[in-house]
Amino acid sequence: MASAQRPCDPRIVLVTGSTTGIGRAVAMRLAITGRTVIAHGRDLDRTTKAAAEMAALTGGHVEAAHGDVSDPAAVSAMAREIHQRHGRLDGLVVNAGIHAAGLLGMTRGDTVRDLFEVNAMGATHTLQATVRLLRRGTSPSAVLVSSIAGRQGAPGQAVYSATKAAILGLAKAAAKELGPAGIRVNAVAPGYIQTGMLATLDDDARAATVAATPLGRLGTADDVAAVTAFLLSSDACFITGQVIGVDGGLVL
Numbered sequence: 001m002a003s004a005q006r007p008c009d010p011r012i013v014l015v016t017g018s019t020t021g022i023g024r025a026v027a028m029r030l031a032i033t034g035r036t037v038i039a040h041g042r043d044l045d046r047t048t049k050a051a052a053e054m055a056a057l058t059g060g061h062v063e064a065a066h067g068d069v070s071d072p073a074a075v076s077a078m079a080r081e082i083h084q085r086h087g088r089l090d091g092l093v094v095n096a097g098i099h100a101a102g103l104l105g106m107t108r109g110d111t112v113r114d115l116f117e118v119n120a121m122g123a124t125h126t127l128q129a130t131v132r133l134l135r136r137g138t139s140p141s142a143v144l145v146s147s148i149a150g151r152q153g154a155p156g157q158a159v160y161s162a163t164k165a166a167i168l169g170l171a172k173a174a175a176k177e178l179g180p181a182g183i184r185v186n187a188v189a190p191g192y193i194q195t196g197m198l199a200t201l202d203d204d205a206r207a208a209t210v211a212a213t214p215l216g217r218l219g220t221a222d223d224v225a226a227v228t229a230f231l232l233s234s235d236a237c238f239i240t241g242q243v244i245g246v247d248g249g250l251v252l
């Protein structure tokens with residue numbers, strides 16, 4: 001497969017939660033353009049299988065790494081393994097996440113805990129554990145996957161929105177802290193994207209969302225992957241601390 005890579009583009013990139021959905025689309029896009037992609041999932045066997053599939057489909061180099069992002073020890077172990085394999089990371093995509101909807105008064109404590117532990121704390125653990133690897137990287141940068149819900153809130157999704165807003169704070173503060181070390185940190189805020197996560201959206205809600213979207217459709221995982229790849233690339237070398245909506249114009 002031909003490589004469209006340039007010398008300053010990231011060569012070794014970790015994408016968390018990349019056995020499915022947006023993460024998988026990001027991993028595939030990066031692999032097609034010649035990066036070494038470290039695909040990540042919770043379960044080793046499943047991730048190894050997904051990495052082999054992506055390598056076969058793209059002709060690229062896709063490795064597996066695993067660990068539950070809500071478990072700081074598992075995330076540290078993953079970072080140690082990447083250090084042993086490569087000694088550095090040039091790119092990081094913090095994508096692993098879960099969704100749960102529910103009115104504030106009806107949302108159970110364990111759901112609140114799970115959402116924060118995976119989305120907010122998981123993103124924080126991942127960035128913390130890999131920052132040393134990024135410091136050793138070439139033109140290093142990170143992209144954190146937030147959500148339209150984190151930018152403007154969504155009724156019935158208050159807790160999910162809070163966890164995704166936390167990711168925006170993390171990205172902006174990290175951009176300020178790590179900029180002097182040459183590490184860029186940005187966020188993408190997808191709107192309604194057709195992945196397994198959107199399966200609970202019923203036909204009426206789907207039609208209402210499309211009607212409210214200036215570009216008149218739901219997004220695809222590849223819509224988000226394209227922007228993520230751009231933010232990681234040297235074309236975005238003077239962009240840091242930004243939140244890029246990938247939402248068809250829903251947030252204006």
Ligand code: NAD
Pocket residue numbers: 016017018019020021022023041042067068069070095096097098099118122145146147148189190191192193194195196197198
């Ligand atoms: P998805 O369910 O296909 O992807 C989520 C991935 O995260 C899965 O591969 C899953 O295995 C992984 N994951 C979940 N919990 C994990 C954990 N504890 N440890 C390790 N991995 C874990 O859905 P998606 O739509 O591709 O979601 C990707 C990201 O995009 C999420 O952060 C989500 O919040 C965000 N997002 C999605 C949408 C949408 O409409 N689909 C909109 C805005 C933001």
